[in-house]
Amino acid sequence: DTAVSQTPKYLVTQMGNDKSIKCEQNLGHDTMYWYKQDSKKFLKIMFSYNNKELIINETVPNRFSPKSPDKAHLNLHINSLELGDSAVYFCASSQDFSSSGANVLTFGAGSRLTVL
Amino acid sequence: GNSVTQMEGPVTLSEEAFLTINCTYTATGYPSLFWYVQYPGEGLQLLLKATKADDKGSNKGFEATYRKETTSFHLEKGSVQVSDSAVYFCALGGGTSYGKLTFGQGTILTVHP
Numbered sequence: 001d002t003a004v005s006q007t008p009k010y011l012v013t014q015m016g017n018d019k020s021i022k023c024e025q026n027l028g029h030d031t032m033y034w035y036k037q038d039s040k041k042f043l044k045i046m047f048s049y050n051n052k053e054l055i056i057n058e059t060v061p062n063r064f065s066p067k068s069p070d071k072a073h074l075n076l077h078i079n080s081l082e083l084g085d086s087a088v089y090f091c092a093s094s095q096d097f098s099s100s101g102a103n104v105l106t107f108g109a110g111s112r113l114t115v116l
Numbered sequence: 117g118n119s120v121t122q123m124e125g126p127v128t129l130s131e132e133a134f135l136t137i138n139c140t141y142t143a144t145g146y147p148s149l150f151w152y153v154q155y156p157g158e159g160l161q162l163l164l165k166a167t168k169a170d171d172k173g174s175n176k177g178f179e180a181t182y183r184k185e186t187t188s189f190h191l192e193k194g195s196v197q198v199s200d201s202a203v204y205f206c207a208l209g210g211g212t213s214y215g216k217l218t219f220g221q222g223t224i225l226t227v228h229p
Contacts, residue, residue, distance in 0.1 A: 056216055
């Protein structure tokens, strides 16, 4: 059983297009995240939702819009794609966003976006 | 703000060699520390964690000790295998981070037979 699943796994598109990546978790977790991994493997958080509410919104262009229809789903829509958006996007979830520590994240397998 | 610095890679070792990957951090409050591993073509998965000073996390022969005095969380394994080839990420969370993990830049490990 896949715990955190993302679709599509690969996405190749032209500059200027709009695309979406979907994420679903079946762990019963309250909190979900989107991370971006660049070509040098560096990981940076983009967004986090807790029970459908946005709690983290890092400095990300307005062209990126997350949507959480329910706590098991967090989708990422990207408008007007640019070359610099090429990366691997990881969805993740955790039980909650408690600051008590030991907040273990479960990651999806990633969605590799290539913008031509 | 929070930050994590890992030793630069890539690291190439022969099977059964000793592994150390250095990790130091800067944080406010009392963070938890993690090592995640990313095998080729896969997402990250938790390798081990430690939630307070002097805690030792361990899993699959890997160990790391939370050292508050040196703000470090170095990863070690006594005898690496080819199957340990992966990217290793040190990460920091908890404290005031609201669930957000701050990752180091990752260290690529390649183990040859």
